[in-house]
Amino acid sequence: MRKIEGGAIPDRAVAVPDGILVGEYTDRANRTGVSVIYFSERAVAGMYKYGGATSTRQTDSLEASHAVSGIDAIVLAGGSAFGLDAGCGAMRWLREHDRGIDLKGIKVPIVPCAAIFDLRFSTGKVPDCDAGYRAFGALSGEVREGSLGAGTGATVGKINGMDSAMKAGIGTTSCVLPGGVSVWAYVVVNAFGDVMASHGGVMAGARKERSSKEFLDTAQFIRGGATGGDAPAVTENTTLCVVVTDARFDKSSLTAIARMASAGIARSLSPAGTSFDGDVVFAVSTGHQSSPLDVVGDAAARLVEEAIRRAVLYADGLGIVPSYRDLGKTKDRE
Numbered sequence: 001m002r003k004i005e006g007g008a009i010p011d012r013a014v015a016v017p018d019g020i021l022v023g024e025y026t027d028r029a030n031r032t033g034v035s036v037i038y039f040s041e042r043a044v045a046g047m048y049k050y051g052g053a054t055s056t057r058q059t060d061s062l063e064a065s066h067a068v069s070g071i072d073a074i075v076l077a078g079g080s081a082f083g084l085d086a087g088c089g090a091m092r093w094l095r096e097h098d099r100g101i102d103l104k105g106i107k108v109p110i111v112p113c114a115a116i117f118d119l120r121f122s123t124g125k126v127p128d129c130d131a132g133y134r135a136f137g138a139l140s141g142e143v144r145e146g147s148l149g150a151g152t153g154a155t156v157g158k159i160n161g162m163d164s165a166m167k168a169g170i171g172t173t174s175c176v177l178p179g180g181v182s183v184w185a186y187v188v189v190n191a192f193g194d195v196m197a198s199h200g201g202v203m204a205g206a207r208k209e210r211s212s213k214e215f216l217d218t219a220q221f222i223r224g225g226a227t228g229g230d231a232p233a234v235t236e237n238t239t240l241c242v243v244v245t246d247a248r249f250d251k252s253s254l255t256a257i258a259r260m261a262s263a264g265i266a267r268s269l270s271p272a273g274t275s276f277d278g279d280v281v282f283a284v285s286t287g288h289q290s291s292p293l294d295v296v297g298d299a300a301a302r303l304v305e306e307a308i309r310r311a312v313l314y315a316d317g318l319g320i321v322p323s324y325r326d327l328g329k330t331k332d333r334e
Contacts, residue, residue, distance in 0.1 A: 014172055016143050017184050019286050020244060024149030025135035030125040031318060032078035032118055034086045034135040035149035035170065037186065037242055042070035042101075043286045045112065046254030050262040050272075050279035055238070057084045057113040062282075064252045071110045072099045074282055075135075076150040076188050076240050078118040079126030087113040089132025114280045116190040116238040118153025120162045121320060143172050143186065146314035147323075150240070154190035155321060156269075156312065157205030158237060159218050166204045167323040168195070171311030173303050181247045181291040185261075185303035189311040192237035193271045194218050197309070202270075204312040204324050213327050219270045238278035239265055239308065243300040246287030253293050258283035260297030264304025 016022055019040045026033040047062040061068040075090045077083035090111045094100060100107035119126075135149070147154065151169030158165045168191070174184040189195065194205025194215065202215040243261045258281040265279060266272045272279075283300065317323040 014143055014145065016141055017174065017182050017244060017246065021139040021141060022143040022186070023135040023137065023139040025127070025131045025138065026148040026152050027125070027131070028152065028318065030123045031153045031320070032122040032125065032127055033149045033152035034078070034127045034131045035076040035151070035188065036090060036132070036135045037074045038136065038139055039072060039284070039286060041286070042072060043284045044069065044249065044251060044254060045071045045282055045284040046251045046258050047112065048255060048258035048262055048281045050265055050281060053275065053278040054280055055081045055084065055115045055278055056280060057087050058110065059112045061110050062112060062251060064255065068101060068110055070101070071112060073111045074242055075111055075113040075132060077113065077115045077127045077132070078122060078150055078153045080115055080117040080119055082126040083115040084113050085129050086127045086132030086135070087111055088129035089134070090136060092129070093133050093136035112282065114240050116150060116154060116188055116240060117278070118190065121153040121155055145169070145171050145310055147316040147318060150188045151311065154188055156189060156191045157194050157207070157218060158192055159206050159221060160216070162321065163210040164207045164216070165321050166207070166312070167315040167317040167321050168204065168312045169315040171307035171309065171314070173306045173310060175299055175303060177291060177295060177299060179291060181245060181289050181296065183243065183245045183296055183299045183303060185300065185307045186242045187304060187307040187311055188240040189308050190238045191269050192277050193269045195308060195312045196268055196270050203309060222271065239269065240279070241265070241281040241304050242284065243281065243304065244284045244286060245296050246289055247285060247291040247296055248288045249285045249293065254283040254285055256293060257297040257300055261300035261304050263301040264308065268305045268308040
């Protein structure tokens with residue numbers, strides 16, 4: 001079902017909630033890609049910018065004061081600002097399928113986009129309009145975790161550059177709250193810092209040197225006075241999160257939920273939310289059930305935390321940098 005260039009697709013698949021389809025275009029040969037999240041009916045969304053170096057398109061429509069009330073899809077891409085061109089393909093596909101806000105007979109799709117910087121890991125080829133279009137052509141009710149879609153070129157632990165970094169990718173998880181409200185999280189992890197296990201140790205991140213399996217511990221390294229300022233990849237990091245619930249909320253409430261969900265980034269990445277990171281959290285409402293904002297926000301934070309760990313647990317190093325599994329860490333899961 002997924003479109004993959006240059007390699008086989010991972011065999012692990014996870015179902016996504018009703019009313020949502022996920023499409024991924026994966027270019028393994030060039031180590032980059034696109035992920036799209038499509039809503040069968042227009043959805044309400046909010047956004048919280050957690051990092052200091054974001055790269056986005058059409059996200060102004062998520063502001064509470066903006067006249068647009070809903071979105072049709074979200075696009076996540078590699079390629080930094082260049083990869084935002086994938087949004088062009090999304091617009092084309094959605095227009096062909098008669099989606100968008102109706103402005104007196106003219107349909108205009110609303111598609112917030114965000115990109116990660118994977119240019120140090122990729123070959124330099126970036127997702128374009130066609131890549132975004134092809135991701136929509138692979139829409140499915142299942143999503144796979146690991147190094148595919150927008151997470152194909154994702155890495156973590158880059159304080160000393162790519163040589164000592166590790167591979168990351170996409171993670172996803174969901175839950176059903178008491179009363180039947182569902183919450184689902186989809187993340188692309190391309191962080192400056194390390195991914196921390198639930199017990200507090202480093203799960204994946206910067207290593208002491210290129211050939212080492214021993215972790216540097218980025219936060220401790222920084223506390224010792226290091227900044228990593230001379231490393232070429234130090235300012236080129238992003239974790240993108242999409243949280244979807246079938247509870248009903250307006251844009252202001254969803255912005256608050258997105259802000260709460262960012263706590264999951266802080267719990268699982270160290271350091272988190274730095275000026276080197278372009279982290280973005282989208283929160284989306286697709287249904288009409290009722291649930292307290294804080295209950296959904298707390299669940300979203302826990303899911304983001306878990307999904308970030310899963311993004312490294314199932315990552316593929318693609319023969320360039322080691323993954324969690326390459327280092328033989330399978331006995332130290334989460």
